[in-house]
Amino acid sequence: MHRGSGDTWVEGPDGARxxxxxxxxxxxxxxxxxxxxxQHRAAWSHFGGTWGVPGGARHEGESAVDAAVREAGEEAGVPAAALHVRFTSVLDLGYWSYTTVVADAADRFTPVVSDPESIELRWVPIADVGDLPLHPRFAEAWPSLRERL
Known part of the structure; x- marks a missing residue:
């Protein structure tokens, strides 16, 4: 772990990590x-076997948008230059937060599984997302995100 990395667990008051x-x-x-x-998450990962979006921990001083784009590039080969950020949605628990960054891709690129966190990457029609076994937090956020799309 390099200096400034946020790659570690945070434990909430209720023991949730x-x-x-x-x-x-x-x-x-x-x-x-x-x-x-x-992204179909690897079995060993948190809520493994579910579907969600590429992402991960923010580094110290890193914006949510920069972190999301960096992580998606690392995990899925998402070309940052082809993105136009549309909006963000934040889950803020007071002691920890998760930001979903929604961006349009200029072109439909071919994603690349480039680390062990993914079993598969797939373009899914918006209407079909709810048919997949989703990461629980993504499943909670999806109806609101879908409405905004």
Whole structure:
């Protein structure tokens, strides 16, 4: 872990654990075909086997947008230059936060599984997202995110 990295667990007052000392962020990329890029999480990961968005812990001083774009590049080969950020949605627990960054992709690129956190990456039509076994927090956020799309 390099200096300033937030790669560690935060424990809430109720004992629940959340990844990212400085919070976390994920990128919900929307293609020109009205699809979103989803990540099938590795079995060993937190809520493994579920679908969510590429993302992870923020580094100290790193903005949520920068963290989401960095993580999506590392985990899925998302080309930062092809993105236009549309909006953010924040879950703030007071002691930890998660920011979903929603961005349009200029083109439908081919995602690349580039680390062991992913089983698969897939473009999913917006109408079909709810049919997948979603990461519990993403499942909670999805109805509101879908409405804003």
């Amino acid at each position: 959340y990844w990212g000392r400085f919070g976390a962020a994920g990128l919900l990329v929307v293609s020109p075909r009205s699809e979103v890029l989803l």
